[in-house]
Amino acid sequence: MIKTVSNRKRVKLSPKFVTNEIAINCIVFGYVGGNLKVLMVKEENDGENKWRLPATFMKKNETANDATQRLLQESGIKESIFLSQLNAHCDPNRMITIGHYALIDTEKYSINKSTMSWIKISYIQQLFYNQNAIFEEALMRLKRMVQDTPIAIKLLPRKFALPELMNLYEAILGVEIDKPNLRKKILGSKYVLQLNEKSYSFTYRSTKLYTLNLAVFNSYDSKIADYDF
């Protein structure tokens, strides 16, 4: 067996090693008004209103995760469905930004800052600095997760219709979904329970309502944890 170091002397940094300020930003995904949206911050710039990703800096005694939780709290989001770190992006001589992405149940929590709002992902164009790269990374990770786990259901309201879920999948993946196959997959999975109610909220048509089968869903929690990386 290989013996490894259990405690090590404190490293002394020579001047050539820089220390940096650490920025945190978070791509917050939510399903709002039938659309996949991202939480953005309004910023006054030369009298014009423009948008950027929510961001903060790491404080003393905080981990990156702590700082991100704080960032969410400050926006009125007490809890997220899922939160994970993305790559750290380095802008030499400027700063290091650790990206994150979060999934939010927008039925449970509403943002409390007038400077923020939900922006449809198709509207997001050119972000400044490295924020586009981080956004793309978040979207790619969301796509991967949504294809391999049932987590998308948690983005929907507690009572939802299958066409609504299909609409969400299409928004996230950016492709058309085959309706019969999606129904088979979802209903066959036992993730959802059918309710004795019908809805007119999503479309003008009435549709059967379903709700998450928590017991079955929770048995997949360990699989969802894999998507931390």
Add this chain to the structure above:
Amino acid sequence: MIKTVSNRKRVKLSPKFVTNEIAINCIVFGYVGGNLKVLMVKEENDGENKWRLPATFMKKNETANDATQRLLQESGIKESIFLSQLNAHCDPNRMITIGHYALIDTEKYSINKSTMSWIKISYIQQLFYNQNAIFEEALMRLKRMVQDTPIAIKLLPRKFALPELMNLYEAILGVEIDKPNLRKKILGSKYVLQLNEKSYSFTYRSTKLYTLNLAVFNSYDSKIADYDF
């Protein structure tokens, strides 16, 4: 369309926001002597030789990727098959460590530092600080990649036998592989070309040798790029 900020005033940091020193470490995987191994650094500690992951600190003008490349260079590794960032691990009040993992063609490059050596992954026990978490993360990412892409072939010597590839898969995934099914998969994929040679190097038995079909393999480069996240 939403307008976004294209340039922003420099942020002034208040004293409550800390700046940190950024450590880099890298889990370097290689296939050596029929085993999956990781590059470790010998460290004198109270007269005993112990092992740790290769590490450095980010210098001025460097990105995390730059620093990792430098770390590899300093060990004699000019090029890697694959290199990707892992999560940043935060130890409050101490430092931030950005993990990386690299795959190395050990036939092409040999380490030039007497303080380093290749350690079988099954021998790696308790690492100090957060290095275990980073190691587990690297291994999980490697497993995922190896299951979904043919990259494992690139870890092998230029000429290799199928039982050797099978052995590598078993070492990485930690499970038994069904021999007939693996053969079908690999040979059916056209990733490999059969050579008119036989080998006695891997086992005492003679086996047919194969080599990577670069043209076919390269058509999957874009898929491999997905594993940056």
Add this chain to the structure above:
DNA sequence: TCAAAAGTGTTGGCATTACACCCATGT
């Protein structure tokens, strides 16, 4: 009454799994 959208059923193909088996060879 008609179009659009909800909802159902059938099919074929592809990939994965399990496993039985033959063959070559080093001891």
Add this chain to the structure above:
DNA sequence: ACATGGGTGTAATGCCAACACTTTTGA
């Protein structure tokens, strides 16, 4: 000669994509 490990073939399975189809319902 025989055990070990290299190498081959086949059948069962399950998943997924494609698509034809019926039913409902709001306008």
